[in-house]
Amino acid sequence: EPEVTQTPSHQVTQMGQEVILRCVPISNHLYFYWYRQILGQKVEFLVSFYNNEISEKSEIFDDQFSVERPDGSNFTLKIRSTKLEDSAMYFCAKNLLAGNTIYFGEGSWLTVV
Amino acid sequence: SQQGEEDPQALSIQEGENATMNCSYKTSINNLQWYRQNSGRGLVHLILIRSNEREKHSGRLRVTLDTSKKSSSLLITASRAADTASYFCATVEIGTSYGKLTFGQGTILTVHP
Numbered sequence: 001e002p003e004v005t006q007t008p009s010h011q012v013t014q015m016g017q018e019v020i021l022r023c024v025p026i027s028n029h030l031y032f033y034w035y036r037q038i039l040g041q042k043v044e045f046l047v048s049f050y051n052n053e054i055s056e057k058s059e060i061f062d063d064q065f066s067v068e069r070p071d072g073s074n075f076t077l078k079i080r081s082t083k084l085e086d087s088a089m090y091f092c093a094k095n096l097l098a099g100n101t102i103y104f105g106e107g108s109w110l111t112v113v
Numbered sequence: 114s115q116q117g118e119e120d121p122q123a124l125s126i127q128e129g130e131n132a133t134m135n136c137s138y139k140t141s142i143n144n145l146q147w148y149r150q151n152s153g154r155g156l157v158h159l160i161l162i163r164s165n166e167r168e169k170h171s172g173r174l175r176v177t178l179d180t181s182k183k184s185s186s187l188l189i190t191a192s193r194a195a196d197t198a199s200y201f202c203a204t205v206e207i208g209t210s211y212g213k214l215t216f217g218q219g220t221i222l223t224v225h226p
Contacts, residue, residue, distance in 0.1 A: 106155035
């Protein structure tokens, strides 16, 4: 059973459209994260989320991005107006305690055309 | 070099041989984690080693950490074709949130049957 389930697995969207990527972290973890991996490049940290608020974000995570956990289960990443350079694999991740193993989901491929 | 640099970038071996991958980093860390990624798939956690630990084992995997040299190694013994994947080290730097992993570029391991 996967620790983290992400949907969609793949999405193609037009430039300028809004995209919402979803993550369902199975089990009662407290810390949640989004990472992205542009094809052929390193995995990059976007944002960490704890106790229903952002605890840290990278310079990549600008005003076009937002995160929320509205119903206490799903954890979402929203990109308001997608750009071609947003094309990447987006990973949701979580851990139970700070400093412990971080588990990643299978990722959501986002292709912006 | 950047935080979390793996060496070599690519490694090709025969089934049954051992594979050693190295990782160097630049800052002081809380912990270092190794991940595996099959092509186009999610990140699978392998081992977490804390800054006060020197060696850890998990099955056919052995990880060492030398904080004085700011380096880590991942050894896979008796490799199998199924071990073919990209392997990444990722560090949690002191002073950042525990979920902010800084990844290296990765080592592409190919195990020939």
